Each structure stands twice: as C-alpha cells, then as structure tokens.
Amino acid sequence: MRLTDIASRIGGELHGDGSIEITGVAGIKEARRGEITFFANPRYEEYLLSTGASAVIMASNGYEGDSRRAYLVNPNPYLAFLKVIEIFSPRDYDEPKGIHPTAVISEKARLGSNITVGPHVVIEDGAEIGDGTRLLPGTYVGFRSKLGANCLVYPNVTIREDTCIGDRVIIHSGTVVGGDGFGFTKTGNLHMKVPQIGGVLIEDDVEIGSNVAIDRATTGMTKIGRGTKIDNLVQIAHNVVIGERSIVVAQVGISGSTEVGNGVTLAGQVGIVGHIRIGDGSMIGAQSGVTNSVPPGVRYSGYPAREHSLSKRIYVAMTKLPQMFRAVTQLTRRVAALEERLDDEESS
Amino acid sequence: MRLTDIASRIGGELHGDGSIEITGVAGIKEARRGEITFFANPRYEEYLLSTGASAVIMASNGYEGDSRRAYLVNPNPYLAFLKVIEIFSPRDYDEPKGIHPTAVISEKARLGSNITVGPHVVIEDGAEIGDGTRLLPGTYVGFRSKLGANCLVYPNVTIREDTCIGDRVIIHSGTVVGGDGFGFTKTGNLHMKVPQIGGVLIEDDVEIGSNVAIDRATTGMTKIGRGTKIDNLVQIAHNVVIGERSIVVAQVGISGSTEVGNGVTLAGQVGIVGHIRIGDGSMIGAQSGVTNSVPPGVRYSGYPAREHSLSKRIYVAMTKLPQMFRAVTQLTRRVAALEERLDDEESS
C-alpha cells in the first residue's frame, strides 16, 4: 500500500515521498525499511534519528527537511498509528461474531452485549462475561469467574473458578489461570494437599502470553496489577502479587507469596524464591536466581542475584580464574624461594 | 464464619475464644491470622508455638492456657480439618455430574460408576475410566488409556494412548501425559524419528500441575511413583522414573532415562542430565544443574551441582573474586619487589 493511500485514510499532512510502498507497521525502535511507525513520547526522540522506518507519524514536524524518510503530521500520532494497524492487520477477531451453537453456556452465567463465544467454549454457573469480550474456540471459563469488557481470550485457554479479570485483558492460547497452588503439608512421610481455596485477580490492560501458569491463592488472591505484561511459559505461584506496568519475560518462575513491585522488569528465565519482595522499578537480568529481597530502582543479575555492576565484574573475573590459579601457584613457589633465601642468608 | 459454628459442625472441645471470625484454612507453617489449621505430626510441634493461625485442631491439648490462639480438641485432627475445608471450599466439582451430551465417547471405552465427563471431552477406543473419576471439559483420553478411581482431571488436559493412571490422581489444566519422547537417530545429516512405542505409568495419589509435559517411553514405561507431587511447567522426558513421595517444583527439567528416588525434592528450575540417578531423600537446590548421579540423603546445589555447603562457600567466594584479583596483583608486585631487594642485597 502506498503512503499517500495511508495518509488519505488516516488524515494528516504528508512530508516526503508519498509514492513509497508501506509493507507493515512497527515500534520506532524495531521498525525496518518499508515500515511505518509513530513518535509520541519525547523520551524516544533519539530513535527518530536512527529508526529504520520509511515513514513516521508524529504530532509536530521539525524534520521536513529530512530526506531519509517521510513524515505524516497528525495531532494524535498513536490514534493514527492504531488506524494504520487496522489497515494492515487481519481483523477476523474484531467483529463480534455472536455465540456459536456448539458453545456450552450455563443458564446461570451472565453475558454482556456484543460478545463473541467461539465453538466448544464452556462457561460455567455464575460466570460473567463483559461487553465486547471475545472467547475464542475451546476456552473454558469456570464457576463464578468474571471477565470485564473488551477482553480477548485466545483458543484453548483455561480460566478456573473464582478468577476475576478486568477490562481489555488479553490471554493467549494454552494459558491456565487459577490452577491449584502447589501446597502440601507433610504428615509422616506423606504429602497431604492443602486446599487452595483462594482466587486470582487480574487487573485492567494485562496481557498474558501462551502456556503460562498462574496459580490461585491458598487463601486470598494471587494478583497481577494493571498494565503488567507477561510473556510465554511463565510460572506464577500461589499468592504472588505483581504490581502495575511490570514486564515478565518468557520462562520466568516466581515462587509463592513473593511480591513484585510496579514497573519491574524480570528478564527471561529468571527464578525468584518465595516470600520476598522485588522493589519498584528494579530490573533483574536474564537467568538470574533471586534469593533475597531486592530494593527499588536497582539493576540486579547473576546467581545469587546482586548488583549488576558487581555481577559483571565477577563474571569477567571468572573467565580469568584458570590464569589466576596459575598465578597463585607461581607466587607460592616464589614466596617459598624467597623464604629459603632469607633463611640461608640469616643462617650464614 | 465464627469458630463456634465450625466447632459445632465438625465436633470437638473448644478452648479459647469461640467468637473469632475464621476466614480460611491453611497448613500449620503457612497459616496466618484468621485461619484455622491442624496439628497431627509430632515433628511439627515447633510450629505449634509459632503458627500464625488463629485456631488449631489437635488431638490432645496441653495448651489450654495459651491465650494467643484457640484450640479445638478432636480425636482425628486431619479428618476434622478436611471437614473444615469442605465448609470453606467451593464444591462445584465434587458432585458427579454425569456425562455431558457433547462428550464424544467410544463405544469400546469402559466407564465406571458415578463419573463426571464434561462438555467436549473425548474418550477413545479401549480407554477405561474408574469409579468416581471426573474428566472436566475439553480433556482428551487416548486409546487404551486407563484412569483409576476418584481421579480429577481439569479442563484441556491431554492423556495420550497407553497411559496407565492410578487412583486419586489429580492432573491440572494444559498438561500433556504421553507425548512422544524426543528421540532421533542421525543418518547422515538427517534426524530420523525413533518411534516412541512405550507408555506412561502414574501411580496412586500423584498430583501434576498445569502445562506439564510427561513424555511416553521409547519402549517400556516412564513412571511417576505413588504420592509424588509435580508442580507447573515441568518437563519429564522419556523413560524417566520418579520414585514415591517426591516433590518436583515448577519448571524443573529431567532428561531421558534418569531415575529420581523416593522422597526427593527438586526445587524450581533444576535441570538434570539423562541416564543418572538421584538418591532417595536428596534435595536439589533451585536452578541447579545436575550433571552426575547424586547419593541418597544429601543436599546439593549450584552448577554443576555439588554439596550445598561447598556451593555456598563457592558463591560467597565468587562475590569476593574482584577483590581477590586485586590482592593477587598486589602480591605479585610485592613479591617482585622482595625478589629485587634480595637480589640487590646479595649482589652488594
């Protein structure tokens, strides 16, 4: 699609070559040749110079002279960008499709308006589905679980009983919300199951990836705060609390009752023990093992996780360990030789 | 619910304030204010003093004078505790619901009495479902697979063909039992699939978390012993044998043909190579990489996994590595200076 065609559909003043072909959309950091992006947050100004995008939507333009790419000036760049996405992305899911006759829906469930319920979906007694929410094929919604408005639940998701989900939440396929927490008490040799009678609370604008497991609380609630994004294959144990706007990358595991603050980033494959706290705004590097609480605003990494700058020095040092061993062996020999020479000298 | 109401429903002699509000149940270690717990095993006596529970069910009482919490004296504390759980937990799943008309069940399958088969369940030829077992919506039971009595299989579980499951087994959503083992032989450049014609054997009282993968054996059986509990997102490869009453925490991976003994604990994200043995009663710390067999009764951790006490010393030492590097550099300089001084002395 040519840039002029896009411009005429979303509105705005075009600077640069409108005849170029636009093949897709992307964020300003990730965009490549042929793609269109947008610029709204001043903190990303540096990327305006380096972006690979062929066209940028932005509110004001001081870049008319920049011949490396085209600019589309629009008072609300993000809204315009969303319109471009609509042009490019398949919209199969976006039209409410109604309720498929193979879905099995309890008469005691409450359904909002304009919802989509795909084939083979099951909705149990007491469940509530908010306006505009789409449940794609094979998804299960348990007893008394509530989804807010405009949620999107992909195929083959399991939402167990007593789960409470806000508005605009996206849950990808294969994910299980509300599985029993892993709780046992030992009596003699035997592990007896501690009933997991709490629930899960997922706030507005959370997105959860594929094949994630979020366990229900023993009592009370496991909680994922507003705007937090969770990648694929993540493990979230019972009674974990994650704050708002945090990022949890793939294959992270968070043990029971740990609290993760607001704006935290947990990189891939991080493991966190139970009953600790990760402070607001902290970043934990990939594959770290976090064994103690982490203060706010720091960058931690390694095993056991500690200040990233220290971890880096430790890992550099490790690489030189074999040569240091040789150095110490040699030093030992030289010191022994010195001692002998001094002994000789003194005894002579 | 007030404690006196609970006492009157489960029976027993009440010591302490019966007017307190009880909000939930928990194990004696995990219990918090407002919760009721039980005490049965003398080994847990220390927790009787420290538990956060507001009420404790126990067989005999030497604690009448303890004003920190109430005591309910009952000859069978665990049975009484289970009754309390029934009071608190939702019982939707407990009533056999019969067979939903959308389930697709082979005429060559054998079904026990009092079973629940939810919507969209599939049961193939030759499968057997024991008395009182519940298969929740979307679950698949393959050819010739057998489940014992009183099992509970949550929604969207896949049990492949030739799986043999005991009594009272619980399997959480998204789990796959009996997927093909990862077995290939190389012919030239190509990996040719080695057919995985064995099965999976899961004994009585096993519990398996969400989105777990337990592969079928190449030949013979992958086996999970009686009373073993497996957390979410665990990988169990072909021909693995796990003993009885072991605990496998989330995101652990066990490679092919490895044997894990009885009463073993594998903490979160542990990885174990193939064809080794983890001895009875051993504990492996979180994120460890186990590359060799582990004797019985030890505590191992780290990468590669070794005695936990050594690992701890190593990790403490690592933290001081940068300063040791500086110390060695300084020592080298001082030794060189000493050598020079001695040389000077001797040549003077």
Next chain:
Amino acid sequence: MRLTDIASRIGGELHGDGSIEITGVAGIKEARRGEITFFANPRYEEYLLSTGASAVIMASNGYEGDSRRAYLVNPNPYLAFLKVIEIFSPRDYDEPKGIHPTAVISEKARLGSNITVGPHVVIEDGAEIGDGTRLLPGTYVGFRSKLGANCLVYPNVTIREDTCIGDRVIIHSGTVVGGDGFGFTKTGNLHMKVPQIGGVLIEDDVEIGSNVAIDRATTGMTKIGRGTKIDNLVQIAHNVVIGERSIVVAQVGISGSTEVGNGVTLAGQVGIVGHIRIGDGSMIGAQSGVTNSVPPGVRYSGYPAREHSLSKRIYVAMTKLPQMFRAVTQLTRRVAALEERLDDEESS
C-alpha cells in the same frame, strides 16, 4: 514376537538365533536387551560393537560370526526398520478416519483428501489442510493457516492465523504456534502493544514437542527450517529464525530476532538473548546463557556462554575457590613477614 516371524514379514537373510523374543525397537545407541535396531550410517559403526540390541538390521554383514546378537541382512535397513516399527506400534492414528461431525469447519476452508479431523476440531476461514493430514481432537487451525500433506497434529494444539506449515510436520499436544510476539513500546509509563502482524513459517519434516510456544513475527515471519526438531516447553520468540536440521532440547528459550543456524544443537534450558546469531553446527551446553553471537562449528557452555573447554576449566577452578582464598590469605601473611624480615635486616 520371535525374530524369525519378524524376518519373514520384512524380508532378509537371518544370521543367529531366530528363536529369540523381540519386545521392541530402538536406535542403535539406545537399544537394550530384547530390542531390534538397525545400522545404516558407517559413522555409527562403533555402536555395532556395543549396542545392547538383541538383533540388528543391516545391509551387508561381516558379523556372521558374532554370537552376541542376531543379524538380519536387508538391502534397505531403514525401510525394513520402519516396517518393524509398524509391527510393534499401535496404529490407531494411521488410518484416515474422516471428519468427525462435531468438528467445526469453515465453508471457506480447503480440505485435502484422506484427511482426519477429530472431534471438536475448529478450522477457520481460508485455512488449507493438505492430503493425508491428521488433526486430532480439540485442535484449532486459524484463519488462512496452511498445513501441507501428511502432517500429524495431536490433541489440543493451537495454530493461530496466517501460519504456514510444510509436509510431514508433527506437532504435539498443548503447543501454540503463532501467539503474539511480546512487543510493546513505552509511552510515558505505559506499555502499548505493538501489533504482531507477521506469521510463522514451519518447513517440511519439523517436529515440535508438547506445550511449546512459537510466537508470530512482528512483521515478516518467524521461521523453523526443514528437519529441525523441537522438544517440549520451548520458547521461540517473534522473528526468530532457526535453520535446517537443528535440535532444540526441552525448556530452551530463544529471544526475539535471533538467528540459529543449520545443524545447531541447543541443550536443555539454554537461554539466548535477542538479535544475535548462532553459527551452523555449533553446540550449546545445557543451561547456558548465550549473550553474544556464537561462531559456526564450536562448542559453547556456561554463563555467559564461552568455549566449552574454557568453561570446564572455570567450573573446575570454582570448586577450588575456597581453598585458593585461604592460599591467598596465607601468601599475604608470608609476604608481609618477608617484608618485615628484610626491613629488619636492612635496618640492622
């Protein structure tokens, strides 16, 4: 089944005891007593001497005198081996079973001949299913997704829209192909979703394990090359490209836009950062953390991943760290003593 019976069904000249009982089939490395294997690739000649198999199928025989096991001489050993597999393995899935009436198939989907579509399968508008392909119960095939010929998709798989899959691809249960990539741009405090409008391309003869997550590309294609085999619970992020004939073991995580070459082996639980390249034929050891591109043909391990031989030396050195610390402390003391003695000497 007796070896003579097998020989008469697959053809070939039998050397050794035909009366032995054969209980299963296995690769030459893995085979045990009672099993039959095959030998075709000269590179595996060493295993001919050590295999535990009771019988070996091979093209020529210089081993007639070897009394440890029986030999079946057949001009095409692998073809003969496949016939033996057919004898031993349950063939439930192999007969096309037609389309189950509970499957929900769009009128706008194109279906090949001899396909199997199990109960509760969903096939959306514009999807294409190749000849002989089997979709087992509860599987979802999204809008415009294409599967080639003779694919086998196990129960409860989710194939999202715009996925392109070649011939003879096997996908195990619970796996999600085409979930949204984990892409957000920050505007102020908020993470705004970057639409993931690309797809996934899976070439011929790929096998994908259980509960794997393969994300769709932001734009363009996430790609898995011909003959590559992926184990359970693996995470493959958006825009990852994996070459041909590579092996990805369980619980590996590959971050966005990373390229993995041909013939690469990634052992269990490896983590790889985004935007790097793993060269052809390289092997990465279990649990490694790969933070930089890896050249072709090398063996890397550890965290951060480096030459395996160096990693091994580092890990051996780590074990001796506590004793080296003591050595350095002692050396420091001895050097101080020497300095004092020399000072004394010189001042005397």
